[in-house]
Amino acid sequence: MIYIVTASYTEGKVFIDHFKLEKLDNPSKFQVFNKDELFLIISGVGIVNSAIATTYLLTKYGWRSEDIALNIGICGAIKTQFSKGDLILCNKIINHNSKKAFYPDILINHSMKEAVLESFDFPVKKEHQEYVEGDIVDMEGAGFFEAVSSFLPPHNIHCIKTVYDFLEYDKIDPKDIANILRKNIPHIEDFMNSLLAFNEKYLKIQKEDEKLNEILQKLKENLHLTKSMENELKRILKGYLVRNKELPEEIAEFINIKVNSKKEGKEYFEKLKKILAL
Numbered sequence: 001m002i003y004i005v006t007a008s009y010t011e012g013k014v015f016i017d018h019f020k021l022e023k024l025d026n027p028s029k030f031q032v033f034n035k036d037e038l039f040l041i042i043s044g045v046g047i048v049n050s051a052i053a054t055t056y057l058l059t060k061y062g063w064r065s066e067d068i069a070l071n072i073g074i075c076g077a078i079k080t081q082f083s084k085g086d087l088i089l090c091n092k093i094i095n096h097n098s099k100k101a102f103y104p105d106i107l108i109n110h111s112m113k114e115a116v117l118e119s120f121d122f123p124v125k126k127e128h129q130e131y132v133e134g135d136i137v138d139m140e141g142a143g144f145f146e147a148v149s150s151f152l153p154p155h156n157i158h159c160i161k162t163v164y165d166f167l168e169y170d171k172i173d174p175k176d177i178a179n180i181l182r183k184n185i186p187h188i189e190d191f192m193n194s195l196l197a198f199n200e201k202y203l204k205i206q207k208e209d210e211k212l213n214e215i216l217q218k219l220k221e222n223l224h225l226t227k228s229m230e231n232e233l234k235r236i237l238k239g240y241l242v243r244n245k246e247l248p249e250e251i252a253e254f255i256n257i258k259v260n261s262k263k264e265g266k267e268y269f270e271k272l273k274k275i276l277a278l
Helices: 009-019 047-061 126-131 141-148 174-223 227-244 251-256 262-276
Strands: 002-006 031-035 038-042 068-077 087-095 113-119 136-138 157-165
Touching (some): 002 047, 009 031, 031 047, 068 141, 087 141, 113 141, 174 227, 174 251, 174 262
Parallel strands (some): 002 068, 068 157, 087 113
Antiparallel strands (some): 068 136, 087 157
16 A cells, blocks of 8 residues: 655645545544545644654554555755755655654655755744755654654655745745646656555565575475575575576475485485576
């Protein structure tokens, strides 16, 4: 599943409309929207609100390690290399209050800029600029990331921000927010699809590794392998899988046999190595 957390309804409505999400009958202070494998929650402004809403969403609707959580919204920019409307994938998130820093694992290619996000518990203005360590600022990202870190691995947790202003704090225009977010939806959706594809591949590799470790453990026990023989066999098995995609049928003989001596185990080990050399 994909979980999206936005601070305001203005930000969330862009994705509610695009993905045709429907509001759930939800007995809490949070508005939650859903369609198929996509959930969106409106957290409200602030680090604490974001953390509470995120925790509620994942615990209420269930989570798996392969699920994806995204905090999407607007931000203020410190650095002059950014322009209004720039879409930014945050490669580091700082909680200004606690000074804790969080690092998402960005393992896939994407079309966004990257920057350091710093989250405050108050709107940051130009006179506060000297206290800002990050490149961009918001009021939710750090709370979101710390909360999700209790559930999901860092390659499935991301903050995506769109530059709205340059700390020239003024009245926010909901139509302006919607317009700049809407323009960035294709990039965000591409990123979501890439994450889903990566996770599918990652899960497959994990399952293959688990199966390989089970086979290796049985061979180690049955053939009385030493640690060095075990390490050598693991390398040979992986090499065979790379070349042939699956293990040979003959390996069943070695999984089911139990040797009575180290000498006999070594003989079977050498025989197995010859089979795996093909």
